[in-house]
Structure formats: C-alpha cells, structure tokens
Amino acid sequence: MSTPTRMDPTFYRSAAEAIAAPSERLAYVVAFDRAGSRPDALTVVDTDAGSPSYGQIVGWAELPTVGDELHHFGWNACSSALLHEGHDMGHDGLQRRYLLLPGLRSSNVHVYDTHPDPRAPRLHKTIGAEELAEKAGYSRPHTLHCGPDGVFLTCLGSADGDDGPGGIALLDHSTFDVLRAWETDRGPQYLAYDAWWHLNQNTLVSSEWGTPSMVEDGLVPELLLDNRYGHRLHFWDLAEGRHLQEVDLGPEHQMVLELRPSHDPDATWGFVGVVVSTADLSASVWRWHRDGDEWKAEKVITIPAEPADPDDLPPALKPFSAVPPLVTDIDLSVDDRMLYVSCWGTGELKQYDVSDPAHPREVGSVRLGGVVRKTPHPAAPGEPLAGGPQMVEVSRDGRRIYVTNSLYGAWDDQFFPDGTGSWMAKIDTDPGTGGLGLDDRFFPHGEDWRGLRPHQVRLQGGDASSDSYCYR
Template sequence: MTTTEHAHDRNDQSDPTLYRTPADAVSAPPEKLAYVVGFDPTAQRADALFTVGADPESPEYGRVISHAELPGLGNELHHFGWNACSSALAHAGHQYATRRYLIVPGLRSSRLHVLDTTPDPAHPRLVKVIEPEELAAKAGYSRPHTIHCGPDGVFMSCLGGADGADGPGGVALLDHETFDVLRAWESDRGPQRLAYDVWWHLRQNIAVTSEWGTPSMVEDGLVPELLLGRKYGHSLHFWELDSGRHLQRVDLGDENQMVLELRPAHDPEATWGFTGTVVSVEDLSASVWLWNREGEDFVVRKVVTIPAEPAPAQDLPPALQPFGAVPPLITDIDLSVDDQWLYVSAWGTGDLLQYDVSDPFHPRQTASVRLGGVVGGQPHPARPDTPLTGGAQMVELSRDGQRVYLTNSLYAAWDAQIYPAGIDPWMVKLDADTVNGGLGVDSRFFPNTPDFLGLRVHQTRLQGGDASSDSYCYRR
C-alpha cells in the first residue's frame, strides 16, 4: 500500500466518529459491528480478525459476519487499535483524519498488520504488513502490545527491545497515514525498563505507562520464581507527553505484581485514572488503584481489593494447588466514557464486577456476573448445561455505557497454566444499567468455538469507537 492510498481527501469533512467531547461520543449512534482478534495457540493456523454483528435488529446479531486471515503463523494477535481517534481533533494537520484503519500487532511475531474497514466495514481487508525488522531498526523495539492514536503519531507500546531482547520495553511511534515506524517515543526514560500500556492526559501534556515484563518473563508463561521474587512490574511512570521525558515513578509496592491496563478519566480537564494489579504475592488478592495529580506530582492509592477465593486443591490447576485458593487475577479494567462506571474482570474467578466511581476515590460495587472461572465454569444462559472454559477477561464498553463485551483468553502460555484443560473461545455481551447499576447477560449474543473457527479470542474494538479507544479534547 502506498502513501497515496492513505492520504485523506482534504475536501472531505472530519469523520463524524471523531467526537469533540465525551458527551458527543455518548450520544452518537450505537455500534453495529464489533471487531475481535483471534489466534491459534499452537501456531499451526493463521490468526484472524473477526467481524461480529452488534445490531440487535439485524439477523447477523451475535454472529460472525466475516473473518480476515493474516499472513504467517504464530502472530498471537492480542491488542489492536484505530489509526485515528477523537484526539486527532486537537492536532494540526490531522483535522481530516478518518477512523478507518485497524492496526493489529502480533504480540509474539512483532509483525504489524493494517486492515482497511472502507468501503465495507463488515469485511475489513489487509492492505499493509510491517515486518519486525522495521520496528527493530527504526524504534529499537519488539513485541508490540497496545495501540493508541495520539499526538505526533500512532503510539504503540512494546514489551521488548530489538529482536525480542529483554528490554528496555517502551513506546514506538508510527506515522498517522503511512503507518511506517518513525522512532522510539522516549527521549529520557529515567528508571523505566518494563513496559505494558501507555495512555495520557492530553490537555495536561502528561503520559502514563505501566509495567508487565520483558519477553523472557512472559512468553513461556508465568515464572513462579520471578513472581515470588517480586520481579514483575509494580510501578506507574509519568512522562511529558510531547517530549517523551520521564517525570516520575510511583511504586505500588513490590508485593503488587503486574500493573497492567491504564484507564484515565475521559474528562479532558481531569488528572486521575485507574489501573489494576494482577496479584498480591502476600495473599493472592488483586487490586484497583487510582492515580491523581496533587500539585506537580502524581499520587497513587489503592481503592479496591478483591480477595482470593478458597477452593479444594483437587479442583485447582497444578499451578494453584499449593495455595488452596483461586486468585481473582485482575487482567483488564474499563472506564465508561462518562467516567461514572468502572468494570473489572477477574479472570481467575470468572467475575466481571461493576463499580460506581462517580466518586473515584471511593468506588462502590454495584453488580457482578460470573462467567467461566477456574472452579465451576459458570455457563452462559444460552447453554445452561455447558460449563464455560476460561473466564471473563478482555472487557470493552460501548460509548453510551449500556453494552459490555467480554472474551475469555489472556495469553496462550498463561492460559495453559491457569486453564490447563484448554480454553474454548467465546464472546458475550452484557446489558448495563447506567442509572442505578446492574448487569444482565444477553442470551442472544454468544459467538463461540465454531463461529471463531476454534481460534481463541482476545481484544474487541467497536465500530465508531468504544470506551478505551479515545481521548477527548474538549469538556463541552
């Protein structure tokens, strides 16, 4: 694909799915399609991007409409994102950006795939592949993880150094239109070495990054010696967004292992956000933390603790039998666009928890739903006699906050440790009460193993944007 194919028609108006304010995003028409990545944990078959019907009035609702196979084997598609989002409205030269292309990294292969959702959004087509050698040569990174459209380019967090080296991980910048790798974003990384997610407070020129581990720490599964030795990530890092200069490191305590997803407030004037930690090595609990700015510095405090659940050893996988309990394992969180509701997935127990965070310093649990889980395999209402494998994992939320989408796989090597009997892919949708709180499983929406051709599914993106796609430029 050439640069010309990417160039936007400067006579066109801005994409209507680039929203000036969070309120505009909430009030826009709902999504009619969901995009989901699927991967083969054995690396014997091609990974794919699936398109799922999300319009309840359509006969294709809850069904896989199409899939686009991607070249090569062993990509392990994981997270992905749009080439453009609402933040483009604040950047000179990008006022005619279009939310058109999906950038889909292979977390294990370090290969990047660009798919075009135009002219037929239900049938995205592969238009460009960027090989790992370009990412290594131009940015010094590998193992691309999270994609966000932002200032200066598309930001892509990476777990590894060049060619899979053990670090430091960091953020690569891609060109907004050609998707060529430009450079590493960091100009002064300070003490930062481990990487996972990247997000920002756009108006305040502040970026935030979190920590998981280097390729050797994660690619063959959770390493018990590293976990008990408290060697996985346990800090947040705050940066100057435009320069890539490190400003502050905040340690959450080395007992709190693996600081993953970042969910900053959508209010462009706010300087707070949530993150989650996967497990405490002291008691197997998991926790949610709030960061906020006090003066020039950021302060981070624990606001939610979810305890482990005791269970008979014979009901547990070998990795958990010595503990006699199921750790909740917070592996994803999502914050509604109106900043009122926080969703927390506990992959070990299978719980999706809903919190009222209208006071972000004091979250209040309002609902929970269990799907799958290490013990019990709580079934879906559509198949009440069939236990679900895996557990509530990747969570995505519609812009109006009324629909929650879940998938059940974390990462192939880690799946094998926590769910050694295997994970059959599924995707569910829940309806959320955005007034009083509450969750209900939609029995009509349940694509699963045959729909996804047996590939395990991970992240979901929604047509027109979703709760974790965009940062907004204006309050009103």
C-alpha cells in the same frame, strides 16, 4: 485549490458527543491460533440487535502469516486527532479507517482497511519486525493508542526480542511508517506494558508487566514470588518523551497492567489494575491523581482470593488452596461513571460506581467461567465454561459491555490446562444505576471461532478504551 475533506463523523469533540452518537453495529475481534500453525484472524461480529445475524460472526479476514498471536489492537486515528491544528476542519482527510494488529509473538504489525465494506476488512500493509527493531529499537508490540500526532505502540522487548527495555514506538497514523522510539529520556523505566495520557496536562502514563522472556512461556513462579514482575507507574512529559516521575505501588503488587485515564480532558486521575498480590493472592485497582506538582497513587479496590479445594485447582495454584481473582483488564465508561473489572481467575466481571473516584462502590456483578466454578452462559446452560471474562470493552453510551475469555496462550494453558475454549459474551446495564445482565441472544462460542481464541474487542466508531477527548 483542493476541496476540504469532510471531518470523520466518529471524531467526537467531547465525551458527551460520543455518548450521544449512533450505537455500534459491528464489533471487531482478533482471534489467534494457540498452536501457531494456522493464521490468526480479524473477525467481525454483528452487534445490531435488530439484525437477523445478531450475535454472529459475519466477517473473517485471515492474516497472511502464522505464529503472530494477535493480542491488543486499535485504530489508526480517533477523537484525539482533533487536537491537531486543521483536523477539526478535516483538511487532511484523516479517518478512523485502519485497524493495526500487532503480533505479540512475531513482532509484525498488520494493518487492515475497514473501507469500503466494514464487514470485509482487507490487508493494507504489513510492518515487519525488522522495521520495528531498526527504526524504534523495540520488539513484541503489545498495545496501541491513536494519539494526536501518531500511533503510540507499546512494546515489551528491545530490538533483540527477548529482554528490555521495553517502550513506545511512534508510527505515522497515515502511512504507518515506524518513525522512531518515542522516549527521549526514559529515566529508570525498564519494564513496559500499557501507555495512555492526560492530553490537557501534557502527561503520558505507562505501566509494567515484564520482558518477553518473563511472559511468553507463562507465569514464572520464581519470578512472581521474588516480586520481579512490574509494580510501578511512570509519568512522562507527553510532548518531549521525557520521564518525570516513578510511583512504586509496592513490590508485592505484581503486574501493573491496564491504564484507564478519565475521559474528562480537564481531570487528572485514572485507574490501573494490578493482577495479583504475592502477600495474599488478592487483586486490586489503584487510582492515580495529581497532587500539586506530583502524581500519587492509592489502592481503592481490593478483591480477595476465593478458597478452593486443591483437587479442583491447576498445578500452579494447588499449593495455595485458593483461586486468585487475577484482574487482567479494566475499563472505564466514557462518562467516567462506571468502572468494569475482569476477574479472569474467579470468572467474574465486577461493576463499580466511581462517581467519587476515590471511593468506588460495587453495584453489579456477573459470573462466567472461572478456574473452579466454570459458570455456564444462559444461552448454553449445560456447558461448563473455561476461561473467564478477560478483555472487556464498553460501548460509548455505556449500555453494553462485551467480554472475551482468552488471556495469552501460554497463560491460558497454565490456569486452564484442560483448555479455555473460545467465547464472547455481551452484558447489558443501566449506565446510571448499574446492575449487569447477560444477553442470552449473544454468545458466539465453540466452533463459531474455527478453533481460534478470541481476545480484544474494538467497536465500530470507537469505544470506551479507544479515544481521548480534547474538549469538554
């Protein structure tokens, strides 16, 4: 009889266990070549404040291909695996070990092994675009989450790689084989972006951006002003892959992106960010929640555009004499106490106390970059920064926030036509009272990234946007 394998110690039964676990010592960051002529890379950054290489890139794994444009990525398995019968005894040896790196332009998915040396990830497998198209009917993979019965990979496009419907491909989280399309009945859903869930409610939530042809060459003004980008949430039966309900936020609320459900497994609410309103260029955050047998959503945060001199604006914004906040990412701390909102256009990270999720209260803010302000980092006070806080990741204990500055190559070029540069920053906070302070010891930037642009961050052992927890 085989000996049971020890359970992965980074599979936490509850949010409280995750918060109490040891702090991350490494961050994994994907970085891409805008020109598509050099390989993108999976990089490793030292986050151990006591290390002599703190804040430096200490690992670099180049992809075997070019033109992938790495975007969102994630683990093969996480705490949600504990919902599997037998996994909490560790019988099958499932581990948080592999990082799956989707190429948003190539439709390839590269799988990297972080063992035995977490500073030197090694290529384990490549899932080709052809396999994704043939077995699931999708292309342009965007976001993935490790679920209880596999890896859920959201995709913007159908098999032809240009139009929709987009949706979710299900992958085996041990072999990484593409199993099938997850949906069995998609109902009215056509546009895709993110997907996450309330495990104990048997509910998956999905959001909308646009098809590949709507996004890959930049924001299309005609589509935006005609309210053609996504503006809906979709609610599904998680076990059956069956569409249950659509909630329309209103056509002016364009690009409904990052989903952050509550980490409390018994709660039935979460937040989603909306990039821009065509009514007034504001951005917003909405709360969804269950109300009896229905799901509802209401706007709980509005962030107005900032007036600006047209001479300081890129061509796309000159007619408006204002900078929209452009909320491109949000993140919810593991204790469900603090919500972080990236305002990429104005160059600001906002912090809200959401102890009462229906009434968020702003408790912190920090400025970096921005279309007009170009606020420098304290580690390099004489260097105006382009880009702005874009992807945001929060440590499990809620004390450290990591941000990177690139959105998507073509969109970077529209809003920052002189270049975004390349940078990553760390922000410290008190998870109980809030308040944000930049760490002037942590600022990998410029040539540290060898000409690549950093995008999403994953923290060793998990982070606020990696795991769903099965128990209180």
